[in-house]
Amino acid sequence: MLRLTLEAIELVDAIARHGSFAGASEQLHKVPSTVSYAVSKLEDQLGLALFTRHGPRVALTPAG
Numbered sequence: 001m002l003r004l005t006l007e008a009i010e011l012v013d014a015i016a017r018h019g020s021f022a023g024a025s026e027q028l029h030k031v032p033s034t035v036s037y038a039v040s041k042l043e044d045q046l047g048l049a050l051f052t053r054h055g056p057r058v059a060l061t062p063a064g
Contacts, residue, residue, distance in 0.1 A: 016064070
């Protein structure tokens, strides 16, 4: 069973609130590439997409 860390939950929440990886990266004090990589790893681990990507804007999927 996969357990989500608090950091992963905070990451998904920040992205959902800001609607972009760049906005979330500012809130989390991380570079956007780190946020993007963390989401990619999390989606791979879960085996599902958490966000739909529309250029720089993102939105939660139903699974997200």
